Amino acid sequence: MSIFKDIRGALELLKQVDLKQLSALSRKVDLGAAMQQLSRMDEKQLQGLMKMLNSSGGKKELPEINPDFYELSDKLTPEQRALQLKVRDFMETEVAPVVNDFWLRDEFPYELIPKMGQLRLAGITYQGYDCPDLPFLMEGVLAMEMARVDSSIATFFGVQSGLTMGSIYYCGSEEQKQEWLPAMNRMEKIGAFGLTEPEVGSGAAGGLTTTCKLTADGWVLNGQKKWIGNATFADVIVIWARDEADGEVKGFLVRKDNPGFKVEKIRGKMALRIVQNGLITLTNCVVEEKDRLPHARSFKDTANVLRMTRAGVAWMAVGCARGAYENALAYTQTRKQFGKPIASFQLIQNHLVEMISNLTAMQTLVFRLSELQDLGQLKDEHASLAKVFCTLRTRDIVRGAREVMGGNGILLDYNVARFVADAEAIYSYEGTKEINTLIVGRSITGFSAFV
Numbered sequence: 190m191s192i193f194k195d196i197r198g199a200l201e202l203l204k205q206v207d208l209k210q211l212s213a214l215s216r217k218v219d220l221g222a223a224m225q226q227l228s229r230m231d232e233k234q235l236q237g238l239m240k241m242l243n244s245s246g247g248k249k250e251l252p253e254i255n256p257d258f259y260e261l262s263d264k265l266t267p268e269q270r271a272l273q274l275k276v277r278d279f280m281e282t283e284v285a286p287v288v289n290d291f292w293l294r295d296e297f298p299y300e301l302i303p304k305m306g307q308l309r310l311a312g313i314t315y316q317g318y319d320c321p322d323l324p325f326l327m328e329g330v331l332a333m334e335m336a337r338v339d340s341s342i343a344t345f346f347g348v349q350s351g352l353t354m355g356s357i358y359y360c361g362s363e364e365q366k367q368e369w370l371p372a373m374n375r376m377e378k379i380g381a382f383g384l385t386e387p388e389v390g391s392g393a394a395g396g397l398t399t400t401c402k403l404t405a406d407g408w409v410l411n412g413q414k415k416w417i418g419n420a421t422f423a424d425v426i427v428i429w430a431r432d433e434a435d436g437e438v439k440g441f442l443v444r445k446d447n448p449g450f451k452v453e454k455i456r457g458k459m460a461l462r463i464v465q466n467g468l469i470t471l472t473n474c475v476v477e478e479k480d481r482l483p484h485a486r487s488f489k490d491t492a493n494v495l496r497m498t499r500a501g502v503a504w505m506a507v508g509c510a511r512g513a514y515e516n517a518l519a520y521t522q523t524r525k526q527f528g529k530p531i532a533s534f535q536l537i538q539n540h541l542v543e544m545i546s547n548l549t550a551m552q553t554l555v556f557r558l559s560e561l562q563d564l565g566q567l568k569d570e571h572a573s574l575a576k577v578f579c580t581l582r583t584r585d586i587v588r589g590a591r592e593v594m595g596g597n598g599i600l601l602d603y604n605v606a607r608f609v610a611d612a613e614a615i616y617s618y619e620g621t622k623e624i625n626t627l628i629v630g631r632s633i634t635g636f637s638a639f640v
């Protein structure tokens with residue numbers, strides 16, 4: 190009777206065995222001898238062996254890294270999603286391999302400009318002039334994709350597409366738009382935006398000291414502009430100056446070969462090192478009337494451009510945070526301490542969950558921000574709130590990302606250190622935390638607390 194029981198048991202076992210695997214195994218080891226050895230082991234020894242095999246042999250299936258936790262990209266149309274992935278691919282194949290080297294050398298990868306031009310994306314939301322005429326949502330999504338790999342390249346693009354082309358699109362004449370926008374879309378011409386001065390940053394609205402004066406030869410500009418991104422190689426620089434006659438701020442398109450225009454590269458930055466920031470000096474710089482932006486009549490018009498681009502900076506902060514989070518999470522899944530991946534430790538998971546919580550809140554916020562923008566309902570305080578919230582949280586996220594990577598977190602090669610440094614500049618440009626807070630504060634209380 191017991192022999193039949195044994196045969197039945199063996200047949201049941203055979204059903205569970207993959208015969209192909211068994212024959213492959215028999216080519217590698219003497220299965221008969223192995224069976225004899227195993228049958229001599231007691232239950233405890235067998236359990237130990239199984240535990241060992243499971244922990245060393247069986248590779249754990251890990252979930253895909255997904256920084257879009259609430260699947261906000263589902264809101265995009267298939268065409269928009271395809272464009273997002275196209276820009277992601279460009280950033281990962283063209284930019285990522287070279288970016289740390291250029292960052293370290295404080296130089297710009299000029300050879301990328303024609304390649305970026307081929308994407309034909311600059312001036313994303315503008316209609317006509319060979320511009321893409323896409324919704325503001327896509328301007329945000331693409332800024333995020335660029336900053337996810339490198340915030341300097343995203344900043345370069347933002348200065349070109351948002352600040353400079355935006356000034357021309359919103360404040361320029363038809364001739365100025367025809368001259369500059371198509372060429373800037375192809376990136377055959379590069380632009381810069383000069384508002385900040387050495388002594389006037391946050392107080393630019395009422396305090397610009399750069400002057401313009403209408404003379405028989407044209408407009409004469411005098412003064413200095415500090416921090417101007419792309420200025421060292423730009424073909425055209427939008428200069429904001431106060432009219433000596435009526436005290437209003439006016440905008441000018443200053444060409445790089447103008448004899449009164451001089452630019453000096455700002456060296457020694459610890460953030461956004463790829464962005465070429467310049468200190469501009471204008472000495473009796475004569476600009477023809479045809480190069481004055483006719484629809485820039487006061488600082489209100491400058492502020493209209495800044496409102497648009499500030500929303501884009503909030504998206505860039507999301508991208509910066511996303512890049513740091515993705516790299517840090519991947520690292521924790523493979524880095525082992527005490528014999529286990531550090532991602533399996535509770536305290537590390539706490540950091541990671543804090544990061545994805547903040548990131549999810551930021552992404553949800555900027556998606557709604559762009560919806561408001563596309564509905565034509567964006568107000569200064571909307572853009573300011575998003576800029577403050579996202580840049581603050583980005584600082585937390587990149588700091589957390591660095592922390593979970595231990596010492597490697599400060600090495601450029603591990604692709605988090607650069608995000609930590611760059612987050613500092615994004616936090617301060619296009620309106621500091623304090624200035625954007627005051628804009629929101631004024632909106633909710635009815636009291637202006639600027640001074």
Ligand SMILES: Cc1cc2nc3c(=O)[nH]c(=O)nc-3n(C[C@H](O)[C@H](O)[C@H](O)COP(=O)(O)OP(=O)(O)OC[C@H]3O[C@@H](n4cnc5c(N)ncnc54)[C@H](O)[C@@H]3O)c2cc1C
Nearest residue numbers: 382383384385390391416417418614618619620621623639
């Ligand atoms: C990398 C980088 C790129 C940039 N690119 C450009 C560019 O392309 N074009 C351009 O025009 N500018 C550019 N900027 C300038 C940028 O916009 C300014 O740095 C920013 O507006 C802050 O001005 P500030 O640095 O002069 O600081 P300040 O205005 O001197 O501020 C110093 C501190 O005082 C605080 N503060 C000021 N006023 C108040 C107040 N009323 N109440 C409370 N606190 C206050 C500020 O929040 C800040 O913390 C760039 C800056 C950087 C760092």
